[in-house]
Amino acid sequence: xxxxxxxxxxxxxxxxxxxxxxxxxxxxxxxxxxxxxxxxxxxxxxxxxxxxxxxxxxxxxxxxxxxxxxxxxxxxxxxxxxxxxxxxxxxxxxxxxxxxxxxxxxxxxxxxxxxxx
Amino acid sequence: xxxxxxxxxxxxxxxxxxxxxxxxxxxxxxxxxxxxxxxxxxxxxxxxxxxxxxxxxxxxxxxxxxxxxxxxxxxxxxxxxxxxxxxxxxxxxxxxxxxxxxxxxxxxxxxxx
Numbered sequence: 306x307x308x309x310x311x312x313x314x315x316x317x318x319x320x321x322x323x324x325x326x327x328x329x330x331x332x333x334x335x336x337x338x339x340x341x342x343x344x345x346x347x348x349x350x351x352x353x354x355x356x357x358x359x360x361x362x363x364x365x366x367x368x369x370x371x372x373x374x375x376x377x378x379x380x381x382x383x384x385x386x387x388x389x390x391x392x393x394x395x396x397x398x399x400x401x402x403x404x405x406x407x408x409x410x411x412x413x414x415x416x417x418x419x420x421x422x
Numbered sequence: 423x424x425x426x427x428x429x430x431x432x433x434x435x436x437x438x439x440x441x442x443x444x445x446x447x448x449x450x451x452x453x454x455x456x457x458x459x460x461x462x463x464x465x466x467x468x469x470x471x472x473x474x475x476x477x478x479x480x481x482x483x484x485x486x487x488x489x490x491x492x493x494x495x496x497x498x499x500x501x502x503x504x505x506x507x508x509x510x511x512x513x514x515x516x517x518x519x520x521x522x523x524x525x526x527x528x529x530x531x532x533x534x535x
Contacts, residue, residue, distance in 0.1 A: 309465075336521055347527040348466075348511070355520055363522070395465060399521050402453075410456055411513075411523060413466040 306331050309414035311396050317420045318386045326381040326417050328396030335401040337379040338363075338411070339371060341392040348395065354379055355401070386421045393418050424449045424516050428526035435502055436534050443497040443529045445512035450490045453515040456523065457486050457497050460509045469510075470497070502533045 312327045328337065339351040340363075350363030354373040368390060370382045379398075383390060396414040425448045435441050445455070454473050458466040470479045470486040472495070478487040485498040495512060509530045513523040 338523075345527070348513075348523075348525040350522060353520060353522065361520070397466075402521065409521070410468040410471045411521065412468065413458075415465045416463075 308332065309396055309398055309412050311394075311414040311417050313417060314415070315418045317422065318383075319422050320387060322386050323382070323384050324386065324419075325383075326394055326396075326419075328379045328381070328398075328414060329377055330396075330398040330412070331377060332398065332400075332412065333376070334398035334412075335376070336399045337373065338397045339369070339379065339381045340395045340397065341365065342395060342416075343392050351381065351394075386419075388421045391419060391421045424452075424514060424524045426512060426514055426524050426526035428510075428512060428529050430529060431527070432530040432532075434532040434534060437502060437504060439502050439533075440498070440500050441502055441531070443499070443510050443512075443531070445495040445497070445526055447493045447495075447514050447524075449516070450493050451516075452490065453517070453521075455486075455488055455495050456513050456515070457484075457495075458511040458513065460511060460528070462508075466511065499531075502531075504533050504535050507531055507533050 309330045338353040340348045342348045352371040354360045357376045360371045372380045394417045397411045399411045400409045456471045457469045472488040483500040509528040511528045513525045
């Protein structure tokens with residue numbers, strides 16, 4: 306299994322440009338997440354999805370859109386990039402928890418380092 | 423709003439020392455707590471997950487404890503090695519239906535040979 310993969314690994318954008326980050330997982334996980342990691346701020350949740358065709362906002366969703374058209378893929382879009390979106394972006398996935406009290410670990414991708422000039 | 427704090431922010435120890443990393447959270451209504459390791463320029467690797475009903479979990483030289491009522495968790499690393507040098511993050515699961523995690527800012531550990 307490749308686990309969670311992210312494309313691209315690095316990207317430099319100019320202010321106002323758009324791009325899409327791709328996350329793919331081959332573990333048949335129902336739940337997927339996009340986080341950003343900034344110095345001094347820790348990891349913050351941008352958007353998440355609990356199943357194919359469903360998405361929801363996290364803690365810092367402004368300026369981002371997401372889509373989950375296939376169970377194995379979760380796309381993060383920046384329509385008009387801003388310097389404040391310079392960050393390292395991580396995707397993660399996990400299984401739907403079993404009924405009762407069993408919850409599962411999240412698996413993370415290697416990250417995408419984005420710089421917006 | 424749930425807040426997760428990790429103390430200390432950085433720690434430097436000599437090889438072979440036993441050490442404890444601390445994590446505290448403000449709201450005890452959590453579903454589980456997870457400890458991660460992050461190497462420079464890399465993603466996060468899950469080390470241990472403690473369900474809310476559990477008190478501790480062990481994996482090799484690592485032992486994590488959870489005291490929900492006091493809002494605390496510790497990660498104990500025995501006989502530290504230079505290869506343990508990394509940033510250690512704790513995260514709490516705040517919503518069982520979506521598995522949303524709230525992260526601390528991490529403790530950067532350096533183990534000196």
